[in-house]
Amino acid sequence: SHVISQTLPLAGKVVTITAGPTREALDPVRYISNHSSGKMGFALAEAALSAGATVHLIAGPVQLQAPEGVTHYGVQSAEQMLEQSLALVAQTDIFIAAAAVADYRMAEVAEQKMKKAQGETDLVLRLVQNPDIVATIARHPERPFTVGFAAETQAVEAYAADKLQRKNLDMIIANDVSRTDIGFNSDQNAVTVLWRSHNGVQRHQPEQASKQALASQLINCIVEQFEANKA
Ligand code: CTP
Ligand code: CA
Numbered sequence: 419s420h421v422i423s424q425t426l427p428l429a430g431k432v433v434t435i436t437a438g439p440t441r442e443a444l445d446p447v448r449y450i451s452n453h454s455s456g457k458m459g460f461a462l463a464e465a466a467l468s469a470g471a472t473v474h475l476i477a478g479p480v481q482l483q484a485p486e487g488v489t490h491y492g493v494q495s496a497e498q499m500l501e502q503s504l505a506l507v508a509q510t511d512i513f514i515a516a517a518a519v520a521d522y523r524m525a526e527v528a529e530q531k532m533k534k535a536q537g538e539t540d541l542v543l544r545l546v547q548n549p550d551i552v553a554t555i556a557r558h559p560e561r562p563f564t565v566g567f568a569a570e571t572q573a574v575e576a577y578a579a580d581k582l583q584r585k586n587l588d589m590i591i592a593n594d595v596s597r598t599d600i601g602f603n604s605d606q607n608a609v610t611v612l613w614r615s616h617n618g619v620q621r622h623q624p625e626q627a628s629k630q631a632l633a634s635q636l637i638n639c640i641v642e643q644f645e646a647n648k649a
Contacts, residue, residue, distance in 0.1 A: 426470025427641045433466040434510040434562070435459050436503065436517035436551060438478035440496045444543070445528035454518035456480035458567075461633035462514055463488045469637050474510070476502045478517060496520055496548035503551055510562040512644055515552035518569070523548050553585040563644045565589045571596040578612055579619050589613040589643055591636060611636065613643050 437459020442450045456477055463475045464485045473488040476499055484490035493499045496519045503513070522545035535541075556564040566587045568578035571594075578592035592610045609632065611622045624635040 426468075428466060428469040428471035428512075428637075431471045431511040432474070432506075432509050433463075433471040433512045433514065434474040434476065434503065434506045435463050435466070435514045436476045436499055436519075437463070438480040438482075439518050440478045440499055440520045440548075441494045442496065442520045442523035442548070443494075443527045444524055445530065445532045447531050450520055450522070450524075450545075451479075452518050452520065454478075454480075456482050457629050458633070459514075459516035460484065461629045462516055462636065464630070465633040465637040466512075466514075468634070469641065471512075474506050476506075476517075496523065496551065500549050500551045500554060503555055504558075507555055507558050507562065508560045512565065512640060513552070513555050513562045514565045514640070515555070516567055517551070519548060519551055521548060522546060550585065552587065556586040556588075563588050563640070563647060565591065565640055568592045569595045575610060575612065575621070578610070582612055582614060582619065588647065589640060609636075611639050615646075 438456030439452045439454040444450065459477065460482050463473050466473045467485055467487055474491065475484050475488050476491045476493060478493060478499065491502045493502055499517060499519065525544040525546045552564060552566045555561065564587050566581060566585055568581050568590050570577045570592065574592050574594045578590050582590040590612050592612060594608065608626045609624065611624065613620050622639060624632060
């Protein structure tokens with residue numbers, strides 16, 4: 419008898435993925451967040467695992483079970499998501515930022531439940547910008563191959579190409595969320611992948627598919643450029 423040994427494309431590699439929304443406290447009982455389901459990030463975790471990777475999934479609050487074999491880190495805020503990402507950066511080969519990070523948090527979180535002010539009908543909250551997790555990872559001295567997402571409602575590829583450069587990413591997956599038939603909370607998704615090469619920004623448009631099928635196409639795309647960057 420003989421043994422057929424097949425090496426999976428991401429065998430021996432560590433992939434870290436952020437997923438879901440973040441939740442920014444206003445006071446002990448209230449928060450700011452968004453409608454991200456986490457499905458894309460979880461599908462990518464499953465696809466990376468199938469490709470042979472060791473997978474770390476850093477996820478905000480979602481109604482999903484992490485795939486068996488994936489290490490799941492449950493976080494709430496953007497600051498916690500950044501802290502966990504930095505804790506894993508040195509061991510990470512590929513970082514994929516699929517999370518819908520809240521862009522702002524409270525300048526000061528109220529220690530007690532906020533009360534309505536007598537006679538006032540308006541409330542003004544002071545927010546401050548959250549740290550940019552994927553840009554922080556992409557500028558880290560031990561930077562892994564870094565992939566971001568861009569959810570846009572207009573000029574999708576132009577904004578995505580801008581984020582690719584500005585955040586120092588290797589690749590960005592542009593998502594047109596103006597299409598109400600697909601995207602954010604849906605099981606379907608249509609995206610364009612952009613990456614930087616010596617001949618400028620390259621693009622690839624995977625066929626529209628379920629998030630699972632799309633995830634494995636995206637992992638293939640990521641592996642290809644990850645390998646090309648090493649060569
Ligand atoms: N991202 C991040 N940390 C943030 C904001 C965004 O890591 N604080 C990541 C997202 O996970 C995504 C990419 O950056 O991979 C782009 O997110 P997006 O919201 O489209 O971009 P922003 O830079 O926040 O710009 P804007 O929302 O103003 O378009
Ligand atoms: Ca944003």
